[in-house]
Amino acid sequence: MSKVRGGRVKFDPKRILMSGGATGANELIMFCLADPGDAFLVPTPYYAAYPRDLCWRTGLQLIPVHCDSSNNFKITREALESSYKKAKDDNINVKGLIITNPSNPLGTSLDHDTLKSLVSFTNDKNIHLVCDEIYAATVFDSPRFVSVAEIVQEMDDSSLKKELIHIVYSLSKDMGFPGFRVGIVYSYNDTVVNCGRKMSSFGLISSQTQHMLAAMLSDDEFVDNFLKKNSLRLAKRHEHFAKGLEEINIKRFPSNAGLFYWMNLSTLLKEQTFDAEMALWRVIINEVKLNVSPGSSFNCLEPGWFRVCFANMDDETVEVALNRIRAFVIGNKKETTTNNSSRGKKSVVEVKKRWQQNLRLSFSSSRILDHHENVMSPHILSPHSPIPASSSPLVQAT
Ligand SMILES: Cc1ncc(COP(=O)(O)O)c(C=O)c1O
Helix, strand or coil: CCHHHCCCCCCCHHHEEEECHHHHHHHHHHHHHCCCCCEEEEECCCCCCHHHHHHCCCCCEEEEECCCHHHCCCCCHHHHHHHHHHHHHCCCCEEEEEEECCCCCCCCCCCHHHHHHHHHHHHHHCCEEEEECCCHHHCCCCCCCCCHHHHHHHHCCCCCCHHHEEEEEECCCCCCCHHHCCEEEEECCHHHHHHHHHHHHHHCCCHHHHHHHHHHHCCHHHHHHHHHHHHHHHHHHHHHHHHHHHHCCCEECCCCCCCEEEEECHHHCCCCCHHHHHHHHHHHHHHHCCCCEEHHHHCCCCCCEEEEECCCCCHHHHHHHHHHHHHHHHHHHHHHHHHHHHHCCCCHHHHHHHHHHHHHHHHHHCCHHHHHHHHHCCCCCCCCCCCCHHHCHHHHHC
């Protein structure tokens, strides 16, 4: 934990609770902090599985803090105050704020001052701050990653209520170990540590896994090299993918972390609505055959944003993906340009019209869609859907 935070902070092993991935860690901390009906504030856009992980079994609710592209999705004090007040007016007991730093889906890390302002906000309101830092080591460009642990260290005087601060971490992203299910809650709160330790019995990491990982992670040279190389590779892939998108004029949110891009495809929407976003999503999934996630599944307020993962594939697959996007976008444009060549410059309206035709076509024609939507609709889509029983090695063994 200390290494991926640049060695700038020290962690007390007695405050670490183990859980089944960050999924288990997020649920564990919610069980410790909130009662059914209580609420957590969460800035948008946020990780699509938070409703499942934070609410399904705990019975708590999420209150969105709406952030938008006009100020780069910054989490402002005004937005926090407004959501907090609305919840209070509705007689909802707000227990805390949960943030993802670096953000999924934005791929950006929070700067020092914003993080400090979130600590101040939660301390002022006397509510908890949970920082999901699962992407800590994916920062490949400036600004560098700042952990809330650094802010705690910096502000650690009698006025800071550090018992209100908790960190969620996992090896799923930073070490590429999602299948090992290694998650952590690090809490500055003694009661949470005691309670969480008992609760963690429901999601323990096997001792064999712990031994194996302890042996691997205690090899300092290996870990240092791994983290360095990982960050260089992410930077390289990020740049390559960015160039590919720029070539075809796809706008993306500037990012410095994460394993994905937040792309703005709003110019391709038939109209600026979430229905149109879903229609475009269906075309991309079924015709372009790329697995992207629509902004609505991250509770983004503006239609037209999509998250595309760029890190979970080999170089060859990246080219296939980029070629498919190019073929789809340029193919549409070319056709229109050719049609319009006698009239000179291509008409943007006609390019758009062609898209709209495409959208309508695929929306109504494909029977496969019905099946696909049941399985993949972002409203029920789980990024961690269990493997189908037939392909589970254990089920096969029975
Ligand atoms: C922000 C965030 N939190 C938690 C998780 C869950 O991670 P894990 O695989 O460790 O359960 C993810 C996975 O995508 C995530 O993006």
